[in-house]
Amino acid sequence: MRDTPELAPPPGLGLVERYLTLWVALCMAAGVAIGTFAPGLVRALAAAELAQVNIPVAVLVWAMIVPMLLKVDLGALAAVGRHWRGIGVTLAVNWAFKPFLMAALAWAFVGWLFAPLLPEDQIESYIAGLILLAAAPCTAMVFVWSNLADGEPNFTLSQVALNDVIMVVAFAPIVGVLLGLSAVVVPWQTLLLSVVLYIVVPLVVAQLWRRRLLASGRFAATLAVLNPLSVVALLATIVLLFAFQGDRILAEPLIIALLAVPIILQGYLTALVGYLANRALGEPHAVGTPSALIGASNFFELAVATAISLFGLSSGAALATVVGVLVEVPVMLSLVAIFRRTRGWYAAGLGRRARCP
Numbered sequence: 001m002r003d004t005p006e007l008a009p010p011p012g013l014g015l016v017e018r019y020l021t022l023w024v025a026l027c028m029a030a031g032v033a034i035g036t037f038a039p040g041l042v043r044a045l046a047a048a049e050l051a052q053v054n055i056p057v058a059v060l061v062w063a064m065i066v067p068m069l070l071k072v073d074l075g076a077l078a079a080v081g082r083h084w085r086g087i088g089v090t091l092a093v094n095w096a097f098k099p100f101l102m103a104a105l106a107w108a109f110v111g112w113l114f115a116p117l118l119p120e121d122q123i124e125s126y127i128a129g130l131i132l133l134a135a136a137p138c139t140a141m142v143f144v145w146s147n148l149a150d151g152e153p154n155f156t157l158s159q160v161a162l163n164d165v166i167m168v169v170a171f172a173p174i175v176g177v178l179l180g181l182s183a184v185v186v187p188w189q190t191l192l193l194s195v196v197l198y199i200v201v202p203l204v205v206a207q208l209w210r211r212r213l214l215a216s217g218r219f220a221a222t223l224a225v226l227n228p229l230s231v232v233a234l235l236a237t238i239v240l241l242f243a244f245q246g247d248r249i250l251a252e253p254l255i256i257a258l259l260a261v262p263i264i265l266q267g268y269l270t271a272l273v274g275y276l277a278n279r280a281l282g283e284p285h286a287v288g289t290p291s292a293l294i295g296a297s298n299f300f301e302l303a304v305a306t307a308i309s310l311f312g313l314s315s316g317a318a319l320a321t322v323v324g325v326l327v328e329v330p331v332m333l334s335l336v337a338i339f340r341r342t343r344g345w346y347a348a349g350l351g352r353r354a355r356c357p
Contacts, residue, residue: 020231020261024333028326032233034239035246042243052305053197057240061140061231063201067226068143069206070213071153086291090159092293093274094137095170101269103127103178105262114258122316129307129320130262130313131178135171136306137163138297139317141332142290144219145297146235148336151290157203166193167299172203175306190305196227237330245322252319259323268330271296275339275346285346289339297332300325 035042047057050052080087106127115123139160146156213219243247249256271292278288300321307317339346 001016021337023235024238024330025236028242028330031239031242031244032246035243036250038243045240046244051185051193052308053190053193053301054244056239057237060199060233060237060240062125064237065140065143065231066206066209067223067230068153069149069157069203070201070210070219070223070226071147071156072157072210074207076154077158080155083152083283083287086155086278086283086287087159087162089274089277089281089283089288090291090294091162091166091272092315093277094163095166095174096136097137097273098137098266098295099111099131099174099178102262102266103131105186105265106130109262109330110259114261117258118255119316125132125311125316126259128179128318129303129315129317130259130324132175132306132310132317133263133298133303133321134183134266135175135178136167136302138294138301139194139299141163141328142294144230144296145293145332145336146290147230148333149234149289149293149339150286151284151293152284155287156290156294159291160199164199166303167191167199171302175278185306185309186297187302187305187309191302194299194301208334234329236335241325241329245314245326248322249318249326255319256323256326259320260327261323264319264331267296267334267335271335279346279349282350284350285339285343288346292339293332293335296335297328300328 045056046054077081108127110118110130111123141313142160143153143156145151146153168191171191208218213222274292274295275288283291303321303324306316307315307321311317
């Protein structure tokens with residue numbers, strides 16, 4: 001069987017990376033099975049939360065993103081300014097395009113096309129949950145997707161940091177406009193804790209560790225060990241996420257499948273717009289890829305917490321945000337594969353642009 005570009009096996013973990021898509025599918029099935037047959041264990045793990053942030057998942061996210069943050073050179077962050085076009089695309093897609101695209105898709109599919117198949121009293125709540133999901137760009141997992149797609153780590157960090165700053169002031173107004181609410185209760189504790197937990201603390205730890213590794217000459221060797229471990233953490237995260245929602249997946253499969261449609265379309269359309277815009281503006285593939293990926297993924301902790309605070313734990317809005325969690329990993333892995341396979345096409349377009357007078 002021919003290896004696909006995104007699955008080229010690193011030393012020591014060839015089997016897992018070579019068949020990553022298969023392992024992801026198996027982990028999704030394993031998560032549902034664990035949620036069904038070991039509900040006590042799953043409830044205990046799900047209850048380990050602080051401000052709607054699940055601690056076991058947070059630990060696994062750390063295991064995924066610390067190897068990526070080790071690659072960040074803070075001294076080179078100033079050079080990211082030359083990729084201002086890529087930053088501009090990220091901001092435009094994340095804040096001026098993505099939430100409004102999701103609102104249109106939600107109304108078209110959930111409010112109209114799928115309406116006869118959904119509980120009538122929950123339709124508006126489902127739409128609200130989808131909008132909440134799209135209004136919060138990804139914070140932590142984008143480091144994983146960027147790394148798998150060979151994105152530029154310094155650019156990835158800079159756009160995540162800028163998005164986090166904008167989210168503090170833009171999330172509530174955008175959600176309020178799209179949902180027609182005069183006031184949106186933003187779970188600030190979840191937002192701030194997530195940023196500290198997923199960005200600030202691991203970045204500080206990674207930079208201190210990076211300094212020691214570079215001084216001792218063990219930087220490359222350590223990365224070679226950590227990169228495979230981060231893939232294992234990704235798979236374990238998938239198992240946990242699907243275990244947490246195993247009962248709902250089995251109880252409401254049709255509703256979950258229908259809600260997944262606009263989420264999947266939004267992910268692919270948002271990524272496509274970002275990818276093509278960066279190519280048209282002449283940004284390199286290592287910049288265009290993370291710029292496109294951050295718009296396609298979501299800050300699901302914030303979305304879930306906001307949905308619960310506004311509409312309640314058992315609401316359609318909360319379920320819609322949870323569906324986003326379940327859909328995101330397969331969609332993002334497929335986007336990583338697409339971007340890696342089209343690297344040559346992307347570069348050819350940059351070459352033609354450079355030759356134009």
